[in-house]
Amino acid sequence: MKKFENKTKEELLEIVFTLTSESTKVKAYHALKKQVDGITDYLNQNVLATKNNLSDKDEKSWDRGKVLLEKLSQYTKDLADLENSILNLDSKYVEKAAEGSLEDYLAKGK
Numbered sequence: 001m002k003k004f005e006n007k008t009k010e011e012l013l014e015i016v017f018t019l020t021s022e023s024t025k026v027k028a029y030h031a032l033k034k035q036v037d038g039i040t041d042y043l044n045q046n047v048l049a050t051k052n053n054l055s056d057k058d059e060k061s062w063d064r065g066k067v068l069l070e071k072l073s074q075y076t077k078d079l080a081d082l083e084n085s086i087l088n089l090d091s092k093y094v095e096k097a098a099e100g101s102l103e104d105y106l107a108k109g110k
Helices: 009-019 024-045 051-055 061-087 091-098 102-109
Strands: none
Touching (some): 009 061, 024 061
C-alpha cells in the first residue's frame, strides 16, 4: 500500500473509479484475484505434504497441491502486472470510468 501513500485525492479517486468500472480488463483482474486468494487460503489451511500422501502412489492431493505451489508465483506476478496496467491508464479512460460517479453527479448538480 506504500505506492498509494503519496497520491493526491484526485489520483486516488481515479484509481477507485477505474477499479469499479465494468471494463473487461478490470473484470479479469477481479476474477484472477479471486482465484489467487482462493489458492492462498487453501494452501494456508491445508498441509499438502504428509507422510501418508507422499508414500501413497494413488494419493493425488500432493500432486495437485504441488501444481498450485509451482504456479502461484506466476499467478501473483500476473495479478500485479494486470493491476499495474489498470492503474496506469491514460486519462481518457479514467474520465470515462468516472462518468456517472457520485462526484460527477454532484458537479453537474451545481
